[in-house]
Amino acid sequence: MQHNQDSKFEETFLPMTSIGSGVGIAVLPDIYCYTDQIVNLVLVGNPNESEDFVLIDTGMPKSADEIKEMVEERFGEGAKPKAIVLTHGHFDHVGSVAELLEEWKIPVYAHELEIPYLTGQQDYPPGDPNVASGLVAKMSPMFPNHGIDISANVHVLPADGTIPNMPNWMWIHTPGHTPGHISLFREQDRTLIAGDAFVTVKQESLYKVMTQTQEISGPPKYYTTDWDAAFESVKKLETLKPQVAVTGHGLPMSGGELAENLTYLVEHFDEIGRPDSGKYVN
Ligand SMILES: [Zn+2]
Numbered sequence: 408m409q410h411n412q413d414s415k416f417e418e419t420f421l422p423m424t425s426i427g428s429g430v431g432i433a434v435l436p437d438i439y440c441y442t443d444q445i446v447n448l449v450l451v452g453n454p455n456e457s458e459d460f461v462l463i464d465t466g467m468p469k470s471a472d473e474i475k476e477m478v479e480e481r482f483g484e485g486a487k488p489k490a491i492v493l494t495h496g497h498f499d500h501v502g503s504v505a506e507l508l509e510e511w512k513i514p515v516y517a518h519e520l521e522i523p524y525l526t527g528q529q530d531y532p533p534g535d536p537n538v539a540s541g542l543v544a545k546m547s548p549m550f551p552n553h554g555i556d557i558s559a560n561v562h563v564l565p566a567d568g569t570i571p572n573m574p575n576w577m578w579i580h581t582p583g584h585t586p587g588h589i590s591l592f593r594e595q596d597r598t599l600i601a602g603d604a605f606v607t608v609k610q611e612s613l614y615k616v617m618t619q620t621q622e623i624s625g626p627p628k629y630y631t632t633d634w635d636a637a638f639e640s641v642k643k644l645e646t647l648k649p650q651v652a653v654t655g656h657g658l659p660m661s662g663g664e665l666a667e668n669l670t671y672l673v674e675h676f677d678e679i680g681r682p683d684s685g686k687y688v689n
C-alpha cells in the first residue's frame with residue numbers, strides 16, 4: 408500500500424515499503440499492531456470492551472490519513488485515542504504526529520530526555536551509513552534527522568513509571584538507540600511494546616525489511632548512538648521475560664521463540680547487536 412506523496416521529503420527518499428505495509432494484526436484482543444510502510448504503530452485498547460484506547464508511535468510522515476482510517480476501522484467512525492505515547496522521536500515514529508494533532512488535539516507523552524527532539528530544540532545526529540552493509544543503512548544519511556516541534560501538546564511521562572490512560576502499564580527507560588527511548592510493559596500478561604530497543608527484523612537490510620524476514624536484532628544500527636546503553640537496555644528487557652513483544656520494526660514475536668531470541672541477543676550482543684565499526688561505536 409504505497410502512498411503517493413509529493414512532499415520535499417519524498418523527493419529525496421527512496422520508496423520504502425514492506426510486504427506488511429498497510430496490514431494490522433490483533434496480537435492480543437487489546438493490542439493491535441499496524442505496519443505503516445516499514446514501521447509499526449500500536450493501538451492499545453479492546454474495541455469490544457471500551458471506547459478508550461491509546462496510540463503508541465505515529466508512523467511515517469504523510470501517513471495521518473491512513474492512520475485515522477485505520478483507527479476508525481478498529482474503533483468506529485470519529486474515534487480518536489485518549490493520548491499518544493512516543494517510544495522516541497525518530498522520523499519514522501513521529502512522522503505523522505503533528506498532522507494527527509491538528510485534528511485530534513490530545514496529549515502526547517514522551518520521556519523527559521526525548522523532549523528536546525520534540526520541541527524543536529535539538530536534532531538527532533545523522534544516520535551512520537558505515538555501520539552495516541545493508542542498503543537501508545547506506546540510505547540512512549538521507550533520512551530526516553531534524554527534531555519536530557509539538558511543544559503545545561507534548562508532556563513528560565510521570566516519574567513514577569505509570570502511563571496516563573494506560574492502567575496496568577509501566578514505561579521503562581531503555582536508552583541507547585536515543586537518550587530518552589522508552590519501552591512499555593504490562594506485567595499481568597508480560598506484554599512488551601519495545602519500540603526500537605530491539606527489533607525483529609534486520610532493519611539495515613532493504614531486502615529483509617521488504618520481506619519482513621523475522622530475525623531478532625539490536626536497535627537499528629544506523630541511528631543508535633550509545634551501544635553500551637543499548638546493551639543494558641536489551642538486558643533490562645530480557646529480565647522482564649516478556650511473553651509477547653511488539654517491536655518498532657518487524658513482526659510481533661511471542662512465547663518460546665521470543666524468549667530464545669531475546670536470550671540469544673543478550674548472549675551474542677557484540678556479534679549481532681553492536682556494529683563492528685561506525686562513528687557512534689566507540
Ligand atoms: Zn528509531
Ligand SMILES: [Zn+2]
Pocket residue numbers: 446497499500603627655656
Ligand atoms: Zn524505528
